Amino acid sequence: MIDRDEVLHVARLARLALEEDELEPMARELSAVLDHIAKIGELDLADVPPTSHVVELTGRLRPDEPWPSFPREVVLAQAPAVSEDGFLVPSPQA
Amino acid sequence: MSATEILALSARAATAAVAAGALSEEELFRAYLARAEDDRAAGGDGLNCFTWVAEQVPSNGGGPLRGLPLAVKDLFCTEGIPSQSGSRILEGYRPPYTASVVSALQRAGASLLAKTNQDEFAMGSSNENSAFGAVRNPWDRERVPGGSSGGSAAAVAAGLTPWALGTDTGGSIRQPAALCGIVGLKPTYGAVSRYGMIAFASSLDQAGPLTRDVADAALLLRHMVGQDECDATSLAFPGEIEPPTAERLDGIRIGLAQELASEGIQAGVVEAVEAALGRAEELGAQLQPVSLPHAPHALAAYYVLAPAEASSNLARYDGVRYGFRAADARDLLEMYTRTRHDGFGAEVKRRIMLGTYALSAGYYEAFYGRAQRVRTKISEDFATAFSSVDFIVTPTSPTVAFRLGERTGDPLSMYMSDYCTVPMSLAGIPAISIPCGLSEGLPVGLQITGPAFSENRLLGVAHALERALEFDSQRARA
Numbered sequence: 001m002i003d004r005d006e007v008l009h010v011a012r013l014a015r016l017a018l019e020e021d022e023l024e025p026m027a028r029e030l031s032a033v034l035d036h037i038a039k040i041g042e043l044d045l046a047d048v049p050p051t052s053h054v055v056e057l058t059g060r061l062r063p064d065e066p067w068p069s070f071p072r073e074v075v076l077a078q079a080p081a082v083s084e085d086g087f088l089v090p091s092p093q094a
Numbered sequence: 095m096s097a098t099e100i101l102a103l104s105a106r107a108a109t110a111a112v113a114a115g116a117l118s119e120e121e122l123f124r125a126y127l128a129r130a131e132d133d134r135a136a137g138g139d140g141l142n143c144f145t146w147v148a149e150q151v152p153s154n155g156g157g158p159l160r161g162l163p164l165a166v167k168d169l170f171c172t173e174g175i176p177s178q179s180g181s182r183i184l185e186g187y188r189p190p191y192t193a194s195v196v197s198a199l200q201r202a203g204a205s206l207l208a209k210t211n212q213d214e215f216a217m218g219s220s221n222e223n224s225a226f227g228a229v230r231n232p233w234d235r236e237r238v239p240g241g242s243s244g245g246s247a248a249a250v251a252a253g254l255t256p257w258a259l260g261t262d263t264g265g266s267i268r269q270p271a272a273l274c275g276i277v278g279l280k281p282t283y284g285a286v287s288r289y290g291m292i293a294f295a296s297s298l299d300q301a302g303p304l305t306r307d308v309a310d311a312a313l314l315l316r317h318m319v320g321q322d323e324c325d326a327t328s329l330a331f332p333g334e335i336e337p338p339t340a341e342r343l344d345g346i347r348i349g350l351a352q353e354l355a356s357e358g359i360q361a362g363v364v365e366a367v368e369a370a371l372g373r374a375e376e377l378g379a380q381l382q383p384v385s386l387p388h389a390p391h392a393l394a395a396y397y398v399l400a401p402a403e404a405s406s407n408l409a410r411y412d413g414v415r416y417g418f419r420a421a422d423a424r425d426l427l428e429m430y431t432r433t434r435h436d437g438f439g440a441e442v443k444r445r446i447m448l449g450t451y452a453l454s455a456g457y458y459e460a461f462y463g464r465a466q467r468v469r470t471k472i473s474e475d476f477a478t479a480f481s482s483v484d485f486i487v488t489p490t491s492p493t494v495a496f497r498l499g500e501r502t503g504d505p506l507s508m509y510m511s512d513y514c515t516v517p518m519s520l521a522g523i524p525a526i527s528i529p530c531g532l533s534e535g536l537p538v539g540l541q542i543t544g545p546a547f548s549e550n551r552l553l554g555v556a557h558a559l560e561r562a563l564e565f566d567s568q569r570a571r572a
Binding site: 002006007009010011013014015016017018019026029030032033034036037038039040041043045048049050051052053054055060062070074075077078079080081087089090091092093 | 415425467
């Protein structure tokens with residue numbers, strides 16, 4: 001149902017590296033789950049509205065009052081690499 | 095009081111003993127610290143249910159839960175204390191804030207004893223998908239405790255904590271509670287704030303109690319519910335959670351869902367559940383069949399919706415702001431893809447792939463759109479059923495605890511563990527699992543579900559049944 005090329009395409013969308021020897025097992029396991037999921041194709045769902053959330057919510061807003069954010073050093077303390085006042089990452093184009 | 099006597103106390107009895115001056119908060123906390131140390135010292139023979147344990151007795155104020163030790167699942171953010179949702183990708187993360195529900199319990203007087211092991215990002219039904227290793231079931235250490243709140247369930251069953259917090263997305267409180275012979279409750283969606291819970295599937299995730307008995311579940315839940323301005327999907331609970339007192343079930347109409355009663359359910363589980371239903375009848379309940387025609391499709395819909403939401407929620411783990419980063423990447427894109435390859439475990443990668451596939455161009459309506467429509471039909475099925483019965487009862491898990499390693503090679507067989515619990519998750523309604531007997535010497539869980547915000551009545555029915563069933567949980571604590 002899903003082949004090696006599709007696995008590579010989806011992995012690219014998901015920003016997930018996969019090793020060569022991980023492709024075939026992933027294709028097989030995803031296919032097995034997708035075969036089961038195909039069950040929902042059997043139902044007649046014309047005119048049935050979708051449910052994205054069980055709670056009825058209509059854009060409930062809190063008062064627009066500022067409150068303090070975490071200090072910069074507290075947030076940066078969790079980062080794998082920092083430079084001066086920001087997160088340090090490799091260059092987008094090496 | 096001896097340590098054995100202290101550890102045998104229910105949470106209610108312990109807090110009453112503290113309030114009466116018969117037991118000090120420090121004695122109570124130290125008894126549990128020593129118990130945790132014994133389990134840790136047992137090494138590979140221990141349960142591996144804790145990922146972090148307090149080093150000293152916290153100083154806490156008063157309040158109705160004064161002095162009560164509390165274990166919480168790793169995925170609840172706790173300020174300055176490791177919180178990594180069972181994943182390598184959050185290695186070393188110490189959040190700068192505490193989850194709202196944990197803060198609320200601390201304000202009520204509870205003291206943080208431990209963080210509990212879990213399946214990575216709450217994805218799993220056996221607690222074998224954890225960066226901290228598998229958790230063992232205290233009833234039989236060669237078997238799984240269930241998941242994803244497996245550490246919480248095993249710790250409560252073994253008496254390593256008076257009670258614990260878990261989270262339930264498709265059964266992650268109820269199924270491990272069933273497999274470990276304890277009580278686990280998934281509240282109505284929105285009843286408890288999700289702020290500070292490391293997200294899996296946001297439209298389904300809900301925190302709840304895992305406890306030794308129903309009255310303790312009510313006491314813990316009482317201090318968990320409430321609207322939180324930090325979670326826009328949280329709702330004010332109508333009234334308060336009250337201590338359950340019901341002893342009879344006169345006039346209560348209990349529905350038996352045919353669709354969740356037979357397919358793939360072990361004979362020993364069916365037998366234990368039927369025996370419990372017999373007791374319910376003796377207590378005055380009226381049993382009648384109900385139909386949930388779309389329930390057999392719930393699992394398929396769930397395995398579209400939950401991975402789709404997860405693939406989006408887990409996009410934030412990119413090695414930039416917190417946790418693990420793969421070393422020596424040549425450029426930014428490779429840093430992202432290698433970090434995610436090395437940081438996520440196999441099951442999490444499968445779900446990210448599944449969710450990304452279901453949401454990708456050309457497949458959205460066939461998968462995500464249809465699954466959302468199935469969700470509507472499932473909610474309608476429950477609404478129709480609750481027009482003729484007060485509650486619906488099913489087995490919690492189709493099987494008793496399975497062996498470690500038995501299902502790890504076959505994701506679909508693992509997913510079937512959630513067959514009876516997923517429909518309630520999709521409908522957002524509350525459900526409780528209570529132990530109802532043994533099969534092959536292992537606990538069987540009975541699931542009771544009711545309409546949204548019926549927690550007080552649900553706890554009442556569970557309490558009356560628990561009294562009548564007299565389930566003996568002593569063996570797991572030996």
